[in-house]
Amino acid sequence: MRILVTGGAGFIGSHIVDQLLADQHEIAVLDNLSTGFRHNVPIDVRFEQADVRDRDAVRRVFADFRPDAICHQAAQMSVSRSVREPSHDADVNVMGLLNVLEQSVAVGVKRFVFASSGGVLYGDVFAPADESHPAQPISPYGISKWVGEQYLQFFAREHGLQTVALRYANVFGPRQNPHGEAGVVAIFCQRMLRREETTINGDGKFDRDYVFVTDVAQANVMALQHNPTATFDAFNVGTAIATDVNVLASELHRTCTAILGRTDATVTIPQPVHGPDRPGDLRSSIVSFGKINTKLGWKPEMQITEGLVETVEWFRIQTDSNH
Ligand SMILES: NC(=O)c1ccc[n+]([C@@H]2O[C@H](COP(=O)([O-])OP(=O)(O)OC[C@H]3O[C@@H](n4cnc5c(N)ncnc54)[C@H](O)[C@@H]3O)[C@@H](O)[C@H]2O)c1
Numbered sequence: 001m002r003i004l005v006t007g008g009a010g011f012i013g014s015h016i017v018d019q020l021l022a023d024q025h026e027i028a029v030l031d032n033l034s035t036g037f038r039h040n041v042p043i044d045v046r047f048e049q050a051d052v053r054d055r056d057a058v059r060r061v062f063a064d065f066r067p068d069a070i071c072h073q074a075a076q077m078s079v080s081r082s083v084r085e086p087s088h089d090a091d092v093n094v095m096g097l098l099n100v101l102e103q104s105v106a107v108g109v110k111r112f113v114f115a116s117s118g119g120v121l122y123g124d125v126f127a128p129a130d131e132s133h134p135a136q137p138i139s140p141y142g143i144s145k146w147v148g149e150q151y152l153q154f155f156a157r158e159h160g161l162q163t164v165a166l167r168y169a170n171v172f173g174p175r176q177n178p179h180g181e182a183g184v185v186a187i188f189c190q191r192m193l194r195r196e197e198t199t200i201n202g203d204g205k206f207d208r209d210y211v212f213v214t215d216v217a218q219a220n221v222m223a224l225q226h227n228p229t230a231t232f233d234a235f236n237v238g239t240a241i242a243t244d245v246n247v248l249a250s251e252l253h254r255t256c257t258a259i260l261g262r263t264d265a266t267v268t269i270p271q272p273v274h275g276p277d278r279p280g281d282l283r284s285s286i287v288s289f290g291k292i293n294t295k296l297g298w299k300p301e302m303q304i305t306e307g308l309v310e311t312v313e314w315f316r317i318q319t320d321s322n323h
Contacts, residue, residue: 002026003224004067006052006100007074008045009036011176011183012115012168015217016071017041023221028065030058031074035177052096062103069111069224070104072097079120082141093144094151101155111162113223114152116145118167118209118236118287128209128240128288131167138280149234156231163231164223166216169238169287173213173307174314185210185308188249188272189315192256197270200245202277207242207284212302212310222296238287239300251305255312 003020007013008029013036020027021042028046041047046065050057052074075093076082082089097114104112120142122129137143152163176186191198219237249272260267292298302310 001068001224002028002065003069003071004028004030004061004065005071005073006030007036007072007115009033009038009040009047010073011036011040011173012171012213012216012220013071013073014040014175015173015213016073016220017045019214019217019221020071020224021045023225028061028067030061035077040175052099053091055099058099058103059106062107066107067104067109069113070100070109071113071220071224072100073115074100075115076144077141079139079141082139082144086140089140089144093141094147097148097151101151101161104161105155105159109161111224111228112152112155112164113220114148114163114165116149116165116167116234117142118169118238119282119285120145121167122285122287124282124284125286126207126284128238128286129236130288131234131236131291153232160231162228163233164228165232165234166219166223167234167236167287168216169209169211169236169285171213171216172210173311176213176311178315184208184245184248185252185311186315188252189256189312190319192252192269193260193312193315193319195267195269198249198272199275200249200272201275201281204244204246204249204274205283206245206281207286208245208248209238209241209286210243210248210304210307211238211300212304212307215298215300215302218301219292219296219298222298226296233295235292235296235298236287236289237292237298238289239304240286240288241304242284242286243304251308252312255305255308259309259312259316
């Protein structure tokens with residue numbers, strides 16, 4: 001298949017590109033490099049530096065590449081920026097999505113996979129939420145993901161486009177940007193490897209469902225390849241396992257100490273400390289994966305402890321090469 005991955009230079013998108021290439025698909029990446037990196041995409045993959053908000057640029061890329069399928073990962077993904085600048089969020093996440101959907105119809109795309117979010121749609125949930133859990137988005141980012149899903153349904157009804165929304169839990173792994181706000185694993189990894197102090201918000205009793213990035217990429221590949229029975233479907237992509245931030249931080253501390261300890265037996269990394277609460281943080285956000293398991297055969301393969309080791313190893317190489 002000819003597949004266009006928007007946001008393919010980002011954290012999740014670049015892992016999707018890697019897996020699609022391994023499956024012999026023909027790939028193009030459209031990305032404006034606002035948070036992604038050209039070096040995340042293999043050099044021989046067709047790369048279009050363009051903004052999804054730029055209708056003419058999107059039209060040109062679609063007319064030229066003529067994809068069969070779209071994997072739409074490009075987004076403004078900062079919740080706090082969405083609160084400060086709701087119109088910017090909607091520009092990228094709603095108007096940008098509409099440009100990509102309209103051009104998909106124009107060139108006869110068959111299948112469209114969209115990166116949605118479990119956490120921001122379901123709000124506080126103390127048992128794994130399934131896809132029928134009511135959407136209660138609070139932030140503009142959550143609203144734009146919800147609106148995105150509504151547009152997918154419209155394009156499915158009106159144009160027969162086969163659309164899938166994948167509602168990710170908390171994704172972690174190599175290439176996550178430690179400068180953003182979303183990735184506690186990435187932020188803590190980088191700081192601990194530099195032997196810097198880490199701060200847990202409030203009492204740290206915030207349950208999250210951490211899913212490894214290669215598992216998320218695999219869910220995208222399966223969604224792109226399956227023959228759907230409906231023109232719209234939504235699937236959670238998570239592990240249904242809750243890990244609180246205190247447990248996560250001490251596991252990361254142990255892993256970083258062990259990995260640095262291979263070359264420096266005297267290494268000491270400051271223990272995480274507790275800081276003020278961050279207003280608005282959900283207490284608990286966990287999703288079930290029963291539906292995607294039944295319909296697409298997907299399940300998470302990576303245990304969190306193994307995933308943390310891979311992630312720390314990757315950040316270690318980055319930290320070393322920056323010195
Ligand atoms: N990381 C998570 O835990 C998580 C959870 C739920 C949903 N998501 C969604 O997954 C998708 C990928 O997120 P990620 O974690 O890989 O983030 P990321 O920031 O690494 O990737 C986003 C990519 O989109 C590109 N991009 C941003 N705005 C663009 C624009 N206007 N035009 C073209 N390209 C643009 C960026 O340069 C980047 O390469 C996003 O849609 C995000 O909302 C992520």
